[in-house]
Amino acid sequence: MAKKTSKTSGLSKGCREIIRGLKAAEVRVLSSVTDTYIGPLIAAVAADRYFESVRCCSEEEAVAVAAGATLAGKRSACVFQNAGLLSSGRGVALAQTYHAPMLMLISHRGTHRDDPIYYHVYKGRTTEPMLEGLGVSFAHASREEPLGAQVARAVAYVHEAEQPFALLLSKGDLT
Amino acid sequence: MTRLPMRQAYLERLVPKAEGRIICSYLGSSARMISKVRPHGPNFILNDFMGLNISVALGMAVARPDKSVIVLEGDGGLLMKLETLVTAGAKAPPNLLVVTFFNAWYITGGRQPLPAPEVNLEDFARAARFPQTATVDTLDGFDAALDRMLDSGRLGYINLRLKRETPEQVESLGVSPPHPLEMRTNFSRWIQENCK
Numbered sequence: 001m002a003k004k005t006s007k008t009s010g011l012s013k014g015c016r017e018i019i020r021g022l023k024a025a026e027v028r029v030l031s032s033v034t035d036t037y038i039g040p041l042i043a044a045v046a047a048d049r050y051f052e053s054v055r056c057c058s059e060e061e062a063v064a065v066a067a068g069a070t071l072a073g074k075r076s077a078c079v080f081q082n083a084g085l086l087s088s089g090r091g092v093a094l095a096q097t098y099h100a101p102m103l104m105l106i107s108h109r110g111t112h113r114d115d116p117i118y119y120h121v122y123k124g125r126t127t128e129p130m131l132e133g134l135g136v137s138f139a140h141a142s143r144e145e146p147l148g149a150q151v152a153r154a155v156a157y158v159h160e161a162e163q164p165f166a167l168l169l170s171k172g173d174l175t
Numbered sequence: 176m177t178r179l180p181m182r183q184a185y186l187e188r189l190v191p192k193a194e195g196r197i198i199c200s201y202l203g204s205s206a207r208m209i210s211k212v213r214p215h216g217p218n219f220i221l222n223d224f225m226g227l228n229i230s231v232a233l234g235m236a237v238a239r240p241d242k243s244v245i246v247l248e249g250d251g252g253l254l255m256k257l258e259t260l261v262t263a264g265a266k267a268p269p270n271l272l273v274v275t276f277f278n279a280w281y282i283t284g285g286r287q288p289l290p291a292p293e294v295n296l297e298d299f300a301r302a303a304r305f306p307q308t309a310t311v312d313t314l315d316g317f318d319a320a321l322d323r324m325l326d327s328g329r330l331g332y333i334n335l336r337l338k339r340e341t342p343e344q345v346e347s348l349g350v351s352p353p354h355p356l357e358m359r360t361n362f363s364r365w366i367q368e369n370c371k
Contacts, residue, residue, distance in 0.1 A: 029238055052237045054266055056230075057258035064227040065262075068234020071219065071359065072197075072242075073366040076234065094224045094231075098355045 014147055014174040015041040018105065019048070021151025027077050027103065028052055029069035031062040035081035037107040037174050042079065059084025063091030063164075067100035075155065077103040082110070082127040082168075092134050092164060101158035101165075103151070108140070108168040115171075131166055138166035141173045179338040180314050182276060186212045188314050189245070189274075192321050195369075196243040199232040201225070203283035204340055205247050205276060207348040217365040220352045225249070225284075226256030229263055229273060236268040239370055243270050243325065250277045250289060250296060257299055263330065264303035272324055272331045273300070277310075278339045286342065300332035312336040 011019075018041055022030070031054040032042045046053040052069075056062040062078040069076035080088075085106060095102055109115050110124025131138045139154070141147055150167065158165045182204055189198075190213045197217045200209045206220045219235070221228045232246035253260070253275055263273065279292035297310045306329045309320040317335060324331030353361070 029234065031234070054233065054237060054262065056262045058256075060227065061230045061256065061259055061262055064224075064230030065234040065237075068199075068231035068236075069238040070234075071231070071362065072235040072238040073363065073370060074238035076238070090224055091227060091230075094221070094227055097224075098221075098359050100359075 011040055011044050012175045014169075015044060017147035018151055019044060021148035022077060022155070023050060024148065025075065025152040025155035027075045027155055029054065029066065029074050029076040031056050031065040031069075031076070031078045033057070033059045033062055033080040033084055035107050035109070037109070037169065037171055038079050038081070038105070041174065058087065060088040060091040063088050063102070063104070064094060066102040067091070067095045067098065070100045070102050071098060075159070077105060077155070079105040079107075081107045082123045085127060085130055085166075086123075089130075089134060092136060095164045096135065099162040101162050103155050103158055104136075104164055104166040105151075106166050106168050107174070108170050111170065113170070127168065136164055136166055137161070138168060140168045141170065143172070147173060179312055179336055181338050182340065183208050183212065184314055185276075185317055185335050185337060188317050189321065190216075192325060193245055196245055196325075197232075197235060197239075199228055199235065199244065199246040201228045201247055201249050201252050203249065204345055204348070205249065206352045207345075209247070210352050211348065217362060217369070218358075219362050220358060222352055222355070225252040226254075226259065228252060229256070229259040232271060232273075233259075233263050233266060233268065236271040237266065239366070240268070240270055242370060243272070244268075245272045245274060248273065248275050250275060250279060251281045251284065253296060253299075254289065254294070260299055260303040260305070260332075264300070264305050267304075267306065267330045269328045269330060272333070273305075274333045274335060277334050277336050280339050282340055283345060297332065297334045300334070305330055305332045308332040308334075310334040310336065
């Protein structure tokens with residue numbers, strides 16, 4: 001097993017804030033599928049002894065892994081790109097059906113501001129309707145408040161609601 | 176030709192060895208039978224959501240490294256999400272044992288054959304770098320594989336070849352799995368009482 005250390009030097013402020021928020025909220029298990037925006041965050045979590053990191057092959061798996069962890073009594077979150085949300089509907093429904101609270105950190109690709117590229121556009125167009133269709137509460141990360149505080153509050157929310165919650169992260173939030 | 180055991184016979188061999196261990200079961204016949212053969216243990220039964228059971232169990236195993244987790248998955252479910260073996264094989268929690276039930280048939284989902292009835296599921300587990308795997312077609316073989324893999328400190332995989340139930344046998348089980356909220360409540364209570 002690779003040696004794990006807590007190493008956040010060189011990380012963007014946004015990623016450091018997310019890790020701070022996850023720790024403040026006592027999230028111990030983080031499942032993930034990588035993407036350009038969130039790769040550094042995933043690497044930092046994997047190298048941090050505080051967390052149990054599970055790198056998954058698909059996003060629906062990541063949701064189900066996080067559900068299993070939270071059902072076993074450990075706070076969890078999953079992180080992936082919004083393209084993966086489109087293929088994770090059953091995983092989200094599983095978490096809802098079994099009242100498995102989890103924070104979903106989703107990189108929001110395909111917006112007019114960050115990704116005006118045809119192969120990302122469908123992701124930006126479908127993310128919010130997909131979350132609404134699944135009945136998942138969500139919010140866009142705000143630039144008006146430290147991201148760590150938003151993450152910690154979102155974790156508190158999911159445990160009160162016993163449901164998943166999605167925090168949508170733009171490129172600027174993670175740099 | 177070997178006369179294949181029935182599912183319930185396999186489960187009855189498993190239950191005594193699963194004392195104090197979490198059992199995650201998939202839907203259908205196994206869900207109903209595990210409720211019957213182990214009504215009071217730490218069972219988590221995932222109804223519907225085919226193919227996601229190994230992922231849920233993996234989450235439980237990493238969250239509770241001091242507890243043994245046995246996950247039961249169907250052949251049809253596994254084939255829907257083969258990548259779950261790869262993720263589990265990569266993470267390799269030493270407290271996780273994956274058991275698949277292979278009858279090459281969707282028993283409670285329309286009674287249809289698998290698209291590839293000759294597929295070898297153990298080959299997938301080996302390819303996913305499970306450190307120990309077995310395919311068994313007898314009850315004694317299952318006992319031996321359980322004795323070898325449980326508490327071995329390594330991730331394990333057992334593929335059980337079994338006889339198909341008839342529709343009448345499935346119907347006669349008559350035990351409905353608990354409602355998700357009831358099961359989640361009971362499971363959470365067991366976790367609180369038995370985990371650090």
